[in-house]
Structure formats: structure tokens, C-alpha cells
Amino acid sequence: MIRDPKDLKRYEPRERANHWVVGISFILLALSGLAFFHPAFYPLTQLFGGPTWARIIHPYLGVLMALSFLGLYVRFKHLNKMTPADKEWLAKAKNMVDGNDHDMPEQGKYNGGQKVMFWALAICMLLMTVSGLFIWRAWFGFDITLVRMGAVVHAAAGAFMIGLIMVHVYAAIWVKGTIRAMWYGTVTRGWAKQHHRGWYRQVTGK
């Protein structure tokens, strides 16, 4: 669906689909995982057909998320290389958070904050996957010390990643005109010029 022919294409349909698979599996994993982490969240298991079903399904969703995130990683890692301009952006990130983005250095398709998010998520995904295999008793029987370390790492990386995703989602809500990129793949020229001027110049030739 093209809303305005002058809108800029930010994501291909297959990239959006891939992101949605990661997003849906992440939400389901977070809801079921939190239920096993703290009793306050235990009632969330009812969303999965009861606690035993939540326990059965959770690791398979984990495999789905790991594989689909690998897809995103391969697609986007070359766009997330840190540059000096990113470091400058990160040094000024406080101004940005304060709602004062006029002096921010020019950014390409992704800004320094998004790149930090990308790499932090990649590391968390790796930790979650490896530690998750250690504690997946239905299929594996690792040494007890590895299982215990796996449990700690899985809980810590999981809680940290839920925090990261909250920030990720909030940033998309806060910066108006962002969420449509996830739905339709396009953004307005104004959005691109304001937030990602380097990318704006690159795709418009201006």
C-alpha cells in the first residue's frame, strides 16, 4: 500500500515480516518466561493454556525467536557498524532524551542509540539461546553446574532484554511517524530528514 508516492521506503516486506516473527515470539516468550521467573507473573501462564503448556511451549518459541532473529541479524548487521558520528551522537544522547534534538549530529539509516540497541539485543539473544539450551530438560541433560549457570544467565539476560525491548518499543512510540515503518515499510520525507538526515540524503540524492 503506497500512501504517498513521495514517502521513502525504509523496509522491504520480507524485512517487516521477519521483524514481526521476532516481535511476536519475543512477546510470547517474555510473558511465559516472566511467569517462571516471579510468582507475581504466574497467572500469565493461563494465556498459554495453563502452566504446563507454557513450560512446554516456551523453549520452542525460543528456537523460533533465535532463528528469526538470526535473519534480522544477517540482514541488518552491516547497517549497524559503529562510526565516529555514532559516538558523537551517543555523547549527546542526553539532549535527545530531553526532547532537544536540534544539535544532534547527522545520522545514517540508524543512529548510535539504535546501533547500541542492535548489538545489545544480539548479545542477549545469543546468551538466551545458549543458556536456554542448558536448561531445556525435555531434550538435554547437562552437568548441574552448567544448568545452574544457565538458569542465572537466562534469567538475567531475559530481564535485561525485556528492559531493552521496552526502551525499543517506547522509542518507536515517542518518535512520531516511526511505527508505520514497521507496518507499511515507509516513512515521510520530513521524518527521514529530521531523524536520519544522512540516510535521507542518500535515498533522495538531496
Next chain:
Amino acid sequence: MALQSLDIKQRSATTTPSTQVRETIEIAKLIDVSACIGCKACQVACSEWNDIRDEVGNCHGVYDNPMDLTAKSWTVMRFTEVEQNNKLEWLIRKDGCMHCADPGCLKACPAPGAIIQYSNGIVDFHQENCIGCGYCVTGCPFDVPRISKEDSKAYKCSLCSDRVAVNQAPACVKACPTGAIQFGSKEDMKDYAAKRVTDLKERGYDQAGLYDPQGVGGTHVMYVLHHADKPDLYAGLPANPSISPLVSLWKGFAKPLATLALAGVALGSLFHYVTKGPNEVSKEIEDEIEKEDAK
């Protein structure tokens, strides 16, 4: 269960206190390793009373049979041959749940009410609430719980909580032909153990003693050992068992801390939006784009 529910000291994955008003006596099972003849009557009695029949396995060339605890063998005799004081000794230890005062299984369990600690000290698994995650295995310092391959539920010795509830001794105690397994109040069992230890010391076992490890707050299954200084001789009985620091970290302060941190991020985001407002494309840039279009 109405009255029995008064006797619950702790239940898994529950953050409010369990019933505290009624106090019952702390009980204990005492296993006098020095009086055990390895007949396995306790194994059979356990299987009989609890109506569980493990698969008939194979002979592995040793007396241990089955070779390990399973979801259907809640107690096994472990046989070890050691040389102590230039003598061959045949050590036989009845292995099973120790019913810790500070149970690692209960601490790790995420399912409310799947693990119950009664005020008499018995740590019981309520399989109808078990979800089969195996966290109890991760939490146990003695490697006792087993997940059934048939139903993915965790099983272990219940210390015959059903018998104890009606003032009966556990089945294994009843069956033991030598009196090597005693049952009673924990205080009485300690007194009985002290007598046995004195006797053993008189017979040359200088290091005889009671095994009631304080690292897990003491246990409700205790051993009289001839070599209490070396519990490891008895098929790897841990000398100083305690809940692994990794488990304490995972199910201890990490739980409330991470929960609060996540709530902080969520509320922080909300209040950031409310106080700083949305980040919209500036009027200036919109005008620039409009000008471009007008050209």
C-alpha cells in the same frame, strides 16, 4: 486436607506467609549406616506403600539395584567399598530425599504449591501443581528429584507424609529388620544418634558422628556415620551441602530486583512521554518539504 493445610510452613512460589499459628513437632528419620545390612527391604517397602513399580533393570555387576534414584525408585541403597585404617569396609547408605529445613527445590520451584514444606519438616511434592520444568533438580544440593519420562512431573521420597499425618512411621522404617532406620521427633532422633555415636566411638570409630548438615539448616533425614569426618566416602554424600550461590542469586534477590527494574523502565517511559512530550517532525522541516513540493 482441611486440617493438614494448617501444618504448611512454606509453599513454593508463594510470596505471602503460609499458615503459622499451629506448631507441630519437628520429626526426623535417622539412618544408622553402621547398622544397615543392605537387604533393601526399605526399597521394597517404599515401592509397596507408595504403589510404584519401577522397571526391572539389569544387573550391573554390583549390589546397587536400581543404579540410581528414578521417578519410581524414591530410595536406593548405595554400596561402596573403601579402605579405612588398613581395613576393607563395606559402606551402605540408603539414599533419598533429605528433607532439608532450607530446601533448594522449594526455593527454585516456580509453580505455586507444587512443593510444600510441612511444619513437621517434611518436604513434599504435590505433583498436580508440578509443571515439569525441572527447577527442583537444579535447586537440590543432593541431586534427589527425578522427572518422570511418562508424565514429566517431579518425584521423590515424601517421607510417607500420608503415614506420618496419621501417626504412622514411614514404610521404610517399618520394614527395616535391624532397626537401622529410626523415626520420631527430631530431638529424640538426635538423642538416639548420640548413643549410637558413643557406642561406635567405643568400638574404635573415633570419627563417628551425626550427619545433620547445617548448610541447609539441618535435615529431617539424618545419618549416623562411622566416618562423619568423611561423608564423601558414602557414595559421594556432600560434606557441606548448601543451596548453590547460583540458585540463591537466581531465585533470591534477582527476582524482586529485576521485577522492580522492569517496572521502573515501564513507568519511566510513561513519565518521559508525559513530561517531555512526543518527538514530532519539526514545523521547520515540514515547511522545507512543502517548499520542495511546491517547486
